[in-house]
Amino acid sequence: MNATPEVLIEKDGPVGIATLSRPKALNALSQPLIKELLAALEAFDADPAVRVMLVTGSERAFAAGADINEMKDLPDSKAAEDAMAEHLARWDRIAQLKKPVIAAVSGFALGGGCELAMACDMIVASETAQFGQPETLIGVIPGAGGTQRLTKAVGQALAMDLCLTGRRLNAREALAAGLVSRVFAPEVFLAEAKKLAHEVAKMAPLAAQAAKRAVRKALDVDTPAGLRAERQDFYLLFDSKDQKEGMKAFVEKRPPKFAGD
Ligand code: DAK
Numbered sequence: 001m002n003a004t005p006e007v008l009i010e011k012d013g014p015v016g017i018a019t020l021s022r023p024k025a026l027n028a029l030s031q032p033l034i035k036e037l038l039a040a041l042e043a044f045d046a047d048p049a050v051r052v053m054l055v056t057g058s059e060r061a062f063a064a065g066a067d068i069n070e071m072k073d074l075p076d077s078k079a080a081e082d083a084m085a086e087h088l089a090r091w092d093r094i095a096q097l098k099k100p101v102i103a104a105v106s107g108f109a110l111g112g113g114c115e116l117a118m119a120c121d122m123i124v125a126s127e128t129a130q131f132g133q134p135e136t137l138i139g140v141i142p143g144a145g146g147t148q149r150l151t152k153a154v155g156q157a158l159a160m161d162l163c164l165t166g167r168r169l170n171a172r173e174a175l176a177a178g179l180v181s182r183v184f185a186p187e188v189f190l191a192e193a194k195k196l197a198h199e200v201a202k203m204a205p206l207a208a209q210a211a212k213r214a215v216r217k218a219l220d221v222d223t224p225a226g227l228r229a230e231r232q233d234f235y236l237l238f239d240s241k242d243q244k245e246g247m248k249a250f251v252e253k254r255p256p257k258f259a260g261d
Contacts, residue, residue: 005021005036006020006021006022006030006032006033006036007019007020007021007033007036007037007040008021009040011044011047011049011050012194012197012198013198013201014049014050014051014052014198014201015050015051015052015053015054015194015197015198015201016040016041016043016044016047016050016052016053016054017053017054017056017194017197018037018040018041018044018053018054018055018056019056019057019058020033020037020055020056020057020058020062020063021057021058023058023060025064025067026060026061026063026064026107026108027057027058027061027062027063027064027113028063028064028065028066028067028068028069029063029065029066029067029112029113029116030066030067030070031067031070031086031087033067034087034090034091034094035090037055037094038090038093038094041053041055041094041097041101042093042097044099045097045098045099048260050099051099051100051200051201051203051205051208051260052099052100052101052102052197052198052200052201052208053097053099053100053101053102053197054101054102054104054193054194054197055101055102055103055104055116055117055120056103056104056105056106056190056193057105057106057107057113058106058107059106059107059126059128059186060106060107060108061106061107061108061109061113062103062104062105062106062107062108062109062113062116062117062129063108063109063110063112063113063116064108064110064111064113065110065111065112065113065134065135066111066112066143066144068138070083071083071084071140084143088143088144091115091116091119091144091145094116094119094120095119095145098209098212099205099208099209099212100121100122100200100208100209100212101120101121101122102120102121102122102123102124102193102196102197102200103116103117103118103120103122103123103124104124104125104126104189104190104193105117105123105124105125105126105129105131105180106125106126106128106129106186106189106190107126107128107129107130108130109129109130109131109132110130110131110132110133110134110168111132111133111134111135111142111146112142112143112144114131114132114133114142114146114150115133115142115144115145115146115149116144117131118145118146118149118150118153118179119144119145119149121212121215121216122181122196123174123179123180123181124180124181124182124183124184124189124192124193124196125171125174125175125180125182125183125184125189126171126183126184126185126186126189127170127171127172127183127184127185127186127189128171128186129170129171129174129180129183130168130169130170130171131162131168131169131174131179131180132162132166132167132168132169133146133147133150133162133163133166134166134168135163135166136163136164136166137166141163142163146163147159147163149219150162150163150179152219153177153178153179154177154178154179155177158177171183182196202258203258204237204240204242204243204245204246204256204258204260205242205258205260206237206240206242206260206261207237207240207242207243207246210233210234210236210237213229213233214226214229214230214233217229217230240261241259241261242256242258242259242260242261245257245258245259246258
């Protein structure tokens, strides 16, 4: 762990917030920073009081990529793999969290920054956001899922364009391309992102987690397998108290009280 935290952790009721805070390097995602972020998110994932997580950065940068200084002197592929295998495993664990994770992106989300946002379940953006995968400009390619997740989010034409030219998408372009789901004016961006997180936190927690799992499944498996997984989770939710409460509250015309079981 760093002497000075580079990830600020806060709980806002049922919303666990992790704010990347390495301003001098535009939140470049060094190995210690990712380690700290993963620890924070896994603690939120295990905390029964937390239902949704929000990952955000500063106004100027969500994150400007993995830390180039950590990679620049790696002599060859073997050294790169040795140095980064554990790091990559941590990135994978971020994508495997059970609870919904929202990325709230202001400013630069480049390279690993864009990949981190895409490892989350939903991306909302400030009008200042800029998304890109400029790794080919520095002699590599996206290494934390960018080629796959970006292509699935925006399609081959645009993903290829971004990866081969390093050009950036602004927030409106990212919205039109399907990379982000909402764009907010800078003055209200964080408040709106938190509002959204609180809205998601009102859902039946087990159902929200199952919805996350099922939607993500669509990216990984063919449709029949995805439908099987969806159906299985649909039926399983009838074992939960929250399904009983949700449907009872509906017919009684009152708001549900979900306990998460
Ligand atoms: N790494 C380290 N430092 C960075 C950085 C980065 N990615 N991005 C910015 N900085 C630092 C700058 O060096 C500068 O530091 P000082 O010179 O002040 O000490 C400070 O942040 C401010 O940056 P600038 O002076 O450059 O600010 P500008 O406004 O002029 O430009 C910029 C902002 C974001 C356009 C520019 O900094 C930039 O182009 N940054 C690099 C963007 C980039 O190429 N990103 C992709 C990096 S490669 C993997 C996991 C992840 C990855 C790969 C593998 N595994 C686990 C296998 C991901 C790879 C990448 O992300």
